[in-house]
Amino acid sequence: MKKIINDPNNVVHDALLGFADAHPHLITVDLDSKSVIRANPNPDKVAIISGGGSGHEPLHSGYVGKGMLDGACCGEVFTSPEPQQMIDTAHACKSTKGVLFIIKNYTGDVMNFEMAQEILETEADFPVRSMIVDDDVAVKDSLYTAGRRGVGGTIFVEKIAGAAAEKGMSLQEVSDIAVKVNKASRSYGIALTSCTVPAAGKPTFQLEENEIELGIGIHGEPGRERASLCDATYLAEKIVTPILEDMDFLGEPVIALLNGMGGTPLLEQYILWGEISNRLRIAGVDVQRVLVGNYITSLEMAGASLSLCKADDQMLSLWDEPVSTVAMKWGN
Amino acid sequence: MKKIINDPNNVVHDALLGFADAHPHLITVDLDSKSVIRANPNPDKVAIISGGGSGHEPLHSGYVGKGMLDGACCGEVFTSPEPQQMIDTAHACKSTKGVLFIIKNYTGDVMNFEMAQEILETEADFPVRSMIVDDDVAVKDSLYTAGRRGVGGTIFVEKIAGAAAEKGMSLQEVSDIAVKVNKASRSYGIALTSCTVPAAGKPTFQLEENEIELGIGIHGEPGRERASLCDATYLAEKIVTPILEDMDFLGEPVIALLNGMGGTPLLEQYILWGEISNRLRIAGVDVQRVLVGNYITSLEMAGASLSLCKADDQMLSLWDEPVSTVAMKWGN
Numbered sequence: 001m002k003k004i005i006n007d008p009n010n011v012v013h014d015a016l017l018g019f020a021d022a023h024p025h026l027i028t029v030d031l032d033s034k035s036v037i038r039a040n041p042n043p044d045k046v047a048i049i050s051g052g053g054s055g056h057e058p059l060h061s062g063y064v065g066k067g068m069l070d071g072a073c074c075g076e077v078f079t080s081p082e083p084q085q086m087i088d089t090a091h092a093c094k095s096t097k098g099v100l101f102i103i104k105n106y107t108g109d110v111m112n113f114e115m116a117q118e119i120l121e122t123e124a125d126f127p128v129r130s131m132i133v134d135d136d137v138a139v140k141d142s143l144y145t146a147g148r149r150g151v152g153g154t155i156f157v158e159k160i161a162g163a164a165a166e167k168g169m170s171l172q173e174v175s176d177i178a179v180k181v182n183k184a185s186r187s188y189g190i191a192l193t194s195c196t197v198p199a200a201g202k203p204t205f206q207l208e209e210n211e212i213e214l215g216i217g218i219h220g221e222p223g224r225e226r227a228s229l230c231d232a233t234y235l236a237e238k239i240v241t242p243i244l245e246d247m248d249f250l251g252e253p254v255i256a257l258l259n260g261m262g263g264t265p266l267l268e269q270y271i272l273w274g275e276i277s278n279r280l281r282i283a284g285v286d287v288q289r290v291l292v293g294n295y296i297t298s299l300e301m302a303g304a305s306l307s308l309c310k311a312d313d314q315m316l317s318l319w320d321e322p323v324s325t326v327a328m329k330w331g332n
Numbered sequence: 333m334k335k336i337i338n339d340p341n342n343v344v345h346d347a348l349l350g351f352a353d354a355h356p357h358l359i360t361v362d363l364d365s366k367s368v369i370r371a372n373p374n375p376d377k378v379a380i381i382s383g384g385g386s387g388h389e390p391l392h393s394g395y396v397g398k399g400m401l402d403g404a405c406c407g408e409v410f411t412s413p414e415p416q417q418m419i420d421t422a423h424a425c426k427s428t429k430g431v432l433f434i435i436k437n438y439t440g441d442v443m444n445f446e447m448a449q450e451i452l453e454t455e456a457d458f459p460v461r462s463m464i465v466d467d468d469v470a471v472k473d474s475l476y477t478a479g480r481r482g483v484g485g486t487i488f489v490e491k492i493a494g495a496a497a498e499k500g501m502s503l504q505e506v507s508d509i510a511v512k513v514n515k516a517s518r519s520y521g522i523a524l525t526s527c528t529v530p531a532a533g534k535p536t537f538q539l540e541e542n543e544i545e546l547g548i549g550i551h552g553e554p555g556r557e558r559a560s561l562c563d564a565t566y567l568a569e570k571i572v573t574p575i576l577e578d579m580d581f582l583g584e585p586v587i588a589l590l591n592g593m594g595g596t597p598l599l600e601q602y603i604l605w606g607e608i609s610n611r612l613r614i615a616g617v618d619v620q621r622v623l624v625g626n627y628i629t630s631l632e633m634a635g636a637s638l639s640l641c642k643a644d645d646q647m648l649s650l651w652d653e654p655v656s657t658v659a660m661k662w663g664n
Contacts, residue, residue: 002524002525002541002544002561002634003524003600004524004564004567004596004600004601004603004604004636005563005564005600005603006563006564006565006603006607011599011600011603012599014564014602014603014606015598015599015600015602015603015606016602017602017603017606018601018602018603018604018605018606018607018609018624019602019624021605021606021609021622022590022602022605022609022622022623022624023622054599055597055599057597057598057599057602058598062598077599192334192335192336193334209334212334229334231337231338232336232337232338232346233338235336258354262595262597263594263595263632264336264632265387265389265594265629265631265632266347266389266390266394266626266629267343267344267347267386267387267389267409267631268335268336268337268343268347269336269350270346270347270348270349270350270351270354270389271336271337271338271343271346271347271349271350272336272350273350273353273354274346274347274349274350274353275338275350277350277353277354290353290354290355291354292350292351292354294598294626297597297598299597299599300595300596300597300634302334302632304336329661329662330661
């Protein structure tokens with residue numbers, strides 16, 4: 001294992017130290033609860049909190065800031081955070097209007113966030129809701145999930161619900177929008193290589209030199225099939241087809257995220273995006289917003305995923321609202 | 333070679349297709365001259381043009397936009413662009429106030445940009461200047477360079493000179509500022525793995541499982557020494573020491589860039605930044621601005637580099653000016 005780390009069991013703590021040091025104007029870090037909080041919590045808005053296992057950076061810590069998340073709970077690498085972290089984070093956000101938990105659909109995350117919600121409902125003086133992201137069309141159930149996994153669609157949910165909260169909407173409204181965005185989002189990912197969890201010290205899985213995994217999860221969970229390495233044109237078809245088969249993306253504007261899994265250069269991501277864009281255009285999909293880059297990664301895994309969100313006017317308008325976080329910035 | 337590509341000899345063209353498709357509001361791409369131009373060229377400002385071999389994305393194409401570059405010339409992977417590309421790009425920027433070429437110090441780039449400058453000086457109706465970035469303290473000369481290599485300091489030069497041009501400064505003023513920023517910048521990089529140039533099909537160099545290269549160049553050129561894989565704490569010392577030995581960074585604010593080489597996860601980059609920040613603090617360096625992420629990469633190489641810029645009031649103020657490009661955005 002070749003990594004720039006100290007103690008392999010301490011990587012999340014050590015990275016949070018550096019994260020706090022680098023971005024004091026945007027975030028604060030509570031090292032005890034391993035949570036990232038917006039630098040200036042705003043009690044007059046709904047607080048949006050997400051979290052999950054680390055190793056997917058910039059998700060979620062990089063999305064804490066104005067117009068997106070109020071807090072992020074960081075578990076160990078590929079491991080759910082504990083309920084107490086979520087409870088501490090909810091209190092630290094200081095919202096009087098309530099807290100929305102955005103949970104990627106993994107059994108551990110769902111269980112722990114729901115436990116935190118139950119405890120907060122009895123002890124906190126603010127209301128708490130939660131919603132689950134399950135946008136991955138690749139598999140019905142998987143290694144760590146009952147039902148579909150939550151992957152790149154999380155970016156759409158966090159950005160759009162974050163903008164809704166920033167505009168002063170109620171907990172019910174923000175929660176409804178988050179649910180709506182998830183329902184309108186679909187994703188599919190592929191991997192060329194595995195990644196290595198520091199505490200494990202060896203690759204999560206093995207792929208031969210000429211082999212790729214289609215429908216991969218963000219923790220290296222198996223996907224739909226192993227296939228031979230192919231060119232970008234054919235790979236685009238293998239990615240676009242299952243998404244378009246799963247949902248009708250015609251008739252409204254679409255937001256697209258071509259996401260790098262961590263070890264794939266931008267040069268390759270843009271080649272793949274060009275091919276995917278062609279296929280979407282031929283299929284009649286009206287892509288109006290595009291992100292290309294490393295937004296939800298699996299450490300150093302080589303690979304990519306595509307996420308599409310069929311956005312109505314409200315969703316598109318909230319997507320365009322300003323955002324100011326470490327990893328996503330636009331507008332004023 | 334496992335890559336998401338079609339023809340290995342066509343990767344730059346294919347990636348530019350996807351880049352143009354993804355970001356039409358910010359940039360246009362001329363596929364013939366393989367250049368990226370700001371979407372709305374402004375004839376009333378100095379045009380800043382950079383370029384070089386591809387494979388370092390987001391450099392330079394990702395920095396085209398308001399407050400930074402007006403044009404970027406894209407060579408093949410790790411290969412200088414041709415003079416004609418630079419000439420075409422200079423004309424496409426439509427500046428009446430003149431063009432500044434920002435050139436990373438590699439023999440091919442310098443020769444071709446200088447040839448383009450000579451031709452433009454005889455045929456164009458706008459003045460042309462050029463300046464060379466040579467911020468890498470690792471080696472005096474290298475495989476592709478007479479003198480020091482131009483690496484991460486390029487980001488400082490492009491951002492700060494870009495802001496100066498955006499504010500309406502003259503070609504002489506913008507050029508003077510670019511030279512000043514380069515003189516105030518130093519960098520040092522390390523690699524854990526090689527990268528593979530698509531057209532070559534095999535890794536540029538070999539490192540054993542327990543070996544790292546200190547003082548690496550952004551094309552995999554050899555550095556100062558091969559060393560054993562060490563922890564992040566010791567690695568930070570190996571990176572910070574040669575930079576601080578080369579220049580006195582005390583007495584003024586410092587801008588820091590902790591750059592990932594492409595294959596190193598953000599988790600590791602932040603661990604390394606935490607350690608580097610500690611060392612800089614102990615040494616009395618007053619770091620006031622920090623970037624952490626993949627800003628100047630070497631395809632999928634695992635590794636990192638540190639760049640520091642000792643910024644006077646003017647430089648710091650220009651650094652803070654708004655910028656709106658694909659890869660760097662802040663302010664209004």
